[in-house]
Amino acid sequence: MPAILSAVVSALVAWFTSRRAVRLDLAKARLQAHASALALLIERRLAVYPGLYAEISILARQMRAQTTSLQGLEATSQRIEDWDAANAVILGPDTSNRCYGFRALLRRYIAKWQSDDTDELMRVRKELIERAEELELGLRADIGVYGFRLHERDATIDLPAPRTYTGYTEELQNPAAS
Secondary structure, eight states: OHHHHHHHHHHHHHHHHHHHHHHHHHHHHHHHHHHHHHHHHHHHHHHHHHHHHHHHHHHHHHHHHTOOOHHHHHHHHHHHHHHHHHHGGGSOHHHHHHHHHHHHHHHHHHHHTTOSOHHHHHHHHHHHHHHHHHHHHHHHHHTTOOOOOSSGGGGGOOOOOOSOSTTHHHHHHOGGGO
């Protein structure tokens, strides 16, 4: 009888141990698959995000300087729409929403370009610049670029992805206030 009991206990221990090992192996395989998929996604994003980032950055700079033309806006809008048609599938969920809002507002701005309501045009222009900054930050957050570190101790600070440049711009313009 003790031999049978010992065999049953031994079989149960072996079964639980092998079951746990299989679960750990499956979890490890899932983690490796997710890591591989994420690496491929980041690689793809790194290949195409700079193009959209450059378009948005140049447009925002021109809008701040008020050097845009209707033809330039339409051409830029078309390039952004083409980029979106080809690459929207790899945008993160938040960045996808930001990109959609930016494109819709850019189309609205273009439609209002020849409007007599200059106050409304200036308000939309200001909002468009803000949306451009938010989209730039979203693109950077999607690839894990949040800024740069001045000190090693900054590496221990867990900061959320910033939504706007507001505050950062003011701090750069007025360093004595910070």
